[in-house]
Structures are given as structure tokens and as C-alpha cells.
Amino acid sequence: MKTAGGSDDAKRRAGESAADRVHDGAVVGLGTGSTAAHAIRALGRAVDAGLDVQGVPTSFQSRQLAREAGVPLVDLDDAERIDVAIDGADQFAGADLVKGGGAAHAREKVVDAAADRLLIVVDPSKRADVLSHPVPVEVLPDARTTVARAVAEYGGDPTLRTAERKDGPVVTDNGNLVLDCDFGAITDPATLARQVSQTPGVVEHGLFVGLVDEFHLGSDAGVDVWEPTG
Numbered sequence: 001m002k003t004a005g006g007s008d009d010a011k012r013r014a015g016e017s018a019a020d021r022v023h024d025g026a027v028v029g030l031g032t033g034s035t036a037a038h039a040i041r042a043l044g045r046a047v048d049a050g051l052d053v054q055g056v057p058t059s060f061q062s063r064q065l066a067r068e069a070g071v072p073l074v075d076l077d078d079a080e081r082i083d084v085a086i087d088g089a090d091q092f093a094g095a096d097l098v099k100g101g102g103a104a105h106a107r108e109k110v111v112d113a114a115a116d117r118l119l120i121v122v123d124p125s126k127r128a129d130v131l132s133h134p135v136p137v138e139v140l141p142d143a144r145t146t147v148a149r150a151v152a153e154y155g156g157d158p159t160l161r162t163a164e165r166k167d168g169p170v171v172t173d174n175g176n177l178v179l180d181c182d183f184g185a186i187t188d189p190a191t192l193a194r195q196v197s198q199t200p201g202v203v204e205h206g207l208f209v210g211l212v213d214e215f216h217l218g219s220d221a222g223v224d225v226w227e228p229t230g
């Protein structure tokens with residue numbers, strides 16, 4: 001599993017802190033990545049201790065991990081509601097995020113946006129004053145070139161994400177491709193998010209604007225929890 005970024009202890013503290021917020025009877029969105037994985041394991045231990053929850057996975061990886069941890073699952077289309085979602089991020093600035101390092105951002109956005117509360121679990125390596133992390137854009141395979149051209153018109157530099165232990169591109173859980181689009185400093189994430197969303201062939205992008213209810217930032221010293229303003 002991808003563990004780039006901060007220390008695993010910091011990630012564990014963030015994940016466990018968010019899992020502590022989950023109440024009995026909750027339906028919980030289960031994010032993807034190494035920090036959200038700590039929350040899923042903590043939820044599994046809480047289930048062993050008697051907590052009643054149902055998890056809504058956002059990826060093959062979070063589904064597998066939840067199964068191993070003993071978290072009961074419900075599919076997104078069968079969930080009547082999602083009380084809280086716990087998810088990671090590749091970068092955050094203010095209330096906004098870049099996600100999709102695990103190429104799971106399309107389902108993550110559906111689950112995170114549907115949740116009554118979205119808790120984001122991060123470590124200090126994810127903090128920025130202005131977003132500048134390349135934005136993953138999931139595209140229909142046939143639209144790869146037209147979307148790449150449109151991204152270049154918006155000032156971005158798109159790179160097709162390639163697999164590490166397979167020849168060729170990363171294929172998402174939805175059967176699509178990912179363009180990592182470097183826009184430099186993203187001073188107006190809401191406008192860029194709208195532009196990319198409106199591009200034909202784009203399935204979803206990794207800019208999460210104004211969705212977060214609470215950050216849990218783990219460090220080697222402890223956890224900071226806050227609600228973003230604005």
C-alpha cells in the first residue's frame with residue numbers, strides 16, 4: 001500500500017482520532033489510502049468491542065481492508081444514508097483538497113459528498129498554503145487525448161498515469177484512465193474544478209472544494225482537530 005508522505009505514526013494518530021468520532025449505528029464511508037486504512041483498522045477493533053457500524057467502501061482496496069478488519073459492509077447503492085465519511089488527502093489548503101493519489105477519487109467524491117460529515121485524515125506533509133499538487137483526472141479511455149488537450153488549454157500539463165508493476169497505464173476500479181494534471185499554484189480551485197468537470201470525457205477529478213467538515217491532522221506529537229472556515 002502507498003505510504004508516501006508523513007510518518008506512519010502520524011497517519012495512525014489521525015486515522016484513529018477520526019474513527020473515535022463514529023457513533024453506534026453509523027453508516028461510515030471508508031476512504032482509500034494509507035491514512036484512511038488506519039481508520040478502517042481502528043473501526044474493525046471497535047466492531048470487535050461491540051460497536052455497530054456499516055462501512056461503505058470507496059475502492060477495491062478499502063473493501064478488502066474492511067473485510068479483513070471485520071467491518072460489516074454495505075454497497076453505496078444500497079446505503080440509505082451515510083452519516084460520516086473518513087478519507088485521506090494528497091494535499092490540503094484551507095478547506096480544499098487534492099485527492100486521487102490512489103486513483104479512487106471518483107467513488108471517494110460520491111461517498112464523501114453524500115456523507116453528513118466528512119472527516120479528512122492527514123499528516124503535516126499534506127499541508128499547503130495554496131494547492132499545487134497535480135490534480136488526478138479520471139477519463140474515459142477514448143477521451144484521453146481530447147481531455148489532455150482541454151487541460152492544456154486551462155493551463156495544465158497532463159501526464160498519463162502509468163502502472164508500477166504492469167506495463168501501460170493505471171486502470172481505475174471503474175475501468176478508466178488517469179491524467180495527472182499539473183496546474184502549478186491553484187489560486188482559484190472552485191473555478192478550475194468547474195472547468196475540468198465540464199470537459200466531455202472527464203469522469204471525475206481530484207479537486208474536492210468545500211466538502212470538508214473536520215480535519216484530523218496527526219503528527220509525531222499528537223492530533224489537531226479543527227473545522228475549516230469558509
Ligand SMILES: O=C(CO)[C@H](O)[C@H](O)COP(=O)(O)O
Pocket residue numbers: 002003004005031032033034035036087088089090098099100101102103104105108
Ligand atoms: O485520494 C486518495 C486515494 O485516491 C487518498 O486518500 C490519498 O492519496 C491519500 O493517501 P495517503 O493517506 O496514503 O497519503
